[in-house]
Amino acid sequence: MSKQIYPMPFTRLELCVFALLETELTVLQVRREEAPSKGKWALPGGVLRIDLDADLESAAQRVAGERLGTHLPYLRLQTAVGGKSRDPRSPWTLSIAYRATVRADALATSPGKRVEAIRWAGAGETASDNSLAFDHSAIIAAAVQDLRNEVENLELPWGLLPAEFTLGELQHHCEMILDRPLDKSSFRRRLADRDCVEAVRGQLRGAAHRPAQVYRGCPMHR
Amino acid sequence: MSKQIYPMPFTRLELCVFALLETELTVLQVRREEAPSKGKWALPGGVLRIDLDADLESAAQRVAGERLGTHLPYLRLQTAVGGKSRDPRSPWTLSIAYRATVRADALATSPGKRVEAIRWAGAGETASDNSLAFDHSAIIAAAVQDLRNEVENLELPWGLLPAEFTLGELQHHCEMILDRPLDKSSFRRRLADRDCVEAVRGQLRGAAHRPAQVYRGCPMHR
DNA sequence: TCAAAAGTGTTTGGGTTACACCCATGG
DNA sequence: CCATGGGTGTAACCCAAACACTTTTGA
Numbered sequence: 001m002s003k004q005i006y007p008m009p010f011t012r013l014e015l016c017v018f019a020l021l022e023t024e025l026t027v028l029q030v031r032r033e034e035a036p037s038k039g040k041w042a043l044p045g046g047v048l049r050i051d052l053d054a055d056l057e058s059a060a061q062r063v064a065g066e067r068l069g070t071h072l073p074y075l076r077l078q079t080a081v082g083g084k085s086r087d088p089r090s091p092w093t094l095s096i097a098y099r100a101t102v103r104a105d106a107l108a109t110s111p112g113k114r115v116e117a118i119r120w121a122g123a124g125e126t127a128s129d130n131s132l133a134f135d136h137s138a139i140i141a142a143a144v145q146d147l148r149n150e151v152e153n154l155e156l157p158w159g160l161l162p163a164e165f166t167l168g169e170l171q172h173h174c175e176m177i178l179d180r181p182l183d184k185s186s187f188r189r190r191l192a193d194r195d196c197v198e199a200v201r202g203q204l205r206g207a208a209h210r211p212a213q214v215y216r217g218c219p220m221h222r
Numbered sequence: 223m224s225k226q227i228y229p230m231p232f233t234r235l236e237l238c239v240f241a242l243l244e245t246e247l248t249v250l251q252v253r254r255e256e257a258p259s260k261g262k263w264a265l266p267g268g269v270l271r272i273d274l275d276a277d278l279e280s281a282a283q284r285v286a287g288e289r290l291g292t293h294l295p296y297l298r299l300q301t302a303v304g305g306k307s308r309d310p311r312s313p314w315t316l317s318i319a320y321r322a323t324v325r326a327d328a329l330a331t332s333p334g335k336r337v338e339a340i341r342w343a344g345a346g347e348t349a350s351d352n353s354l355a356f357d358h359s360a361i362i363a364a365a366v367q368d369l370r371n372e373v374e375n376l377e378l379p380w381g382l383l384p385a386e387f388t389l390g391e392l393q394h395h396c397e398m399i400l401d402r403p404l405d406k407s408s409f410r411r412r413l414a415d416r417d418c419v420e421a422v423r424g425q426l427r428g429a430a431h432r433p434a435q436v437y438r439g440c441p442m443h444r
Numbered sequence: 445t446c447a448a449a450a451g452t453g454t455t456t457g458g459g460t461t462a463c464a465c466c467c468a469t470g471g
Numbered sequence: 472c473c474a475t476g477g478g479t480g481t482a483a484c485c486c487a488a489a490c491a492c493t494t495t496t497g498a
């Protein structure tokens with residue numbers, strides 16, 4: 001056996017990039033301008049290049065650079081799906097899906113190679129309405145669930161938080177992700193217990209009313 | 223773009239098969255009889271065959287059949303790892319790891335294709351001592367952690383349980399997996415709350431002492 | 445009658461929810 | 472001085488840990 005006596009699957013990376021837009025958790029999608037599922041929306045993705053990519057995560061970062069024009073911090077492996085009839089371009093396609101959270105404005109103005117249209121679409125709906133190309137809706141559904149689980153255990157989505165924030169802002173972000181209200185008091189106590197955030201000495205921010213203490217993530221988790 | 227203009231990675235499946243042996247959680251390993259890491263122990267695995275396998279899970283089942291001579295129930299995707307220098311047989315290797323739990327006796331007497339030596343080795347140690355071929359120790363470490371997490375939330379490892387069991391046996395199994403004692407009373411109450419097991423009507427089993435009610439998994443979770 | 449395991453109840457404590465209440469500021 | 476969000480305290484509650492206790496069998 002050994003070297004390449006069997007044909008190998010067409011291997012791709014797909015990116016589940018989440019952000020908060022207005023009041024909603026959204027996923028980044030691109031419109032397909034080419035043959036399979038032309039005109040449909042899909043996750044941004046690209047082919048694994050064994051000549052360019054040192055490992056899976058580098059590959060995902062390269063794809064992010066090409067398609068979205070940006071590096072993605074806090075990128076995590078989400079899942080792998082593969083099978084015969086997933087993508088008509090190849091008899092057997094394997095997709096490795098990565099997940100990231102970003103601030104929506106971080107890549108507002110940078111379309112990438114072979115990408116003409118980009119949109120942020122509501123995560124919950126997209127996950128359930130099955131409207132995306134290939135099996136991308138299912139991938140998103142799982143990613144949303146995993147993201148929510150993380151936030152429930154206060155593994156904060158640093159990618160979509162500003163470097164510094166007030167606890168009110170942080171809570172609001174979490175509420176949008178989870179799509180449910182949180183109790184202010186318990187939220188803060190839980191944060192304090194696991195010390196995942198630290199107060200920025202002296203910094204206060206006054207919006208319209210009483211100024212709030214500014215925090216940032218503890219270096220440990222950030 | 224499209225059809226195969228780029229070389230694709232050497233794509234494999236690796237199996238993390240757990241069982242209880244004596245008092246310990248163990249992982250199934252095979253000794254490599256061929257070139258890379260010859261003589262070292264490794265996870266059983268095999269090459270993805272796009273001509274034979276309909277999807278990733280079927281591929282894993284085929285590999286299980288060939289190497290271990292058995293079907294693996296309750297098989298779950300564990301992780302994906304890929305990179306340039308993981309396996310000297312190919313410039314770029316991608317491994318999809320699956321995880322399963324079985325009863326140790328289910329495959330005691332069935333070596334498979336190209337497998338001469340098989341062993342069950344302590345899961346905790348193997349995970350930490352880094353003695354396996356390739357990066358398989360790291361894969362096992364993650365798999366052990368995920369398995370323990372599941373058992374902590376009473377997602378029972380049906381694969382390694384007999385069809386019918388007493389609550390004492392069930393608790394003992396869980397304790398071996400978690401490597402810590404559990405409280406009988408709370409264990410039973412938690413089981414009851416989530417009704418994951420159901421009493422088998424009338425069935426009692428007397429070993430040496432007071433006979434115990436026999437249970438089986440609820441169809442829901444089983 | 446004793447050992448051993450099955451099975452049950454009761455107390456305690458940690459952590460979260462729900463909600464009330466004060467504080468500081470701009471208008 | 473009032474509306475608004477920041478910030479803190481308290482009681483109720485849920486769940487699980489800890490542990491004591493009763494029950495039922497074989498030896």
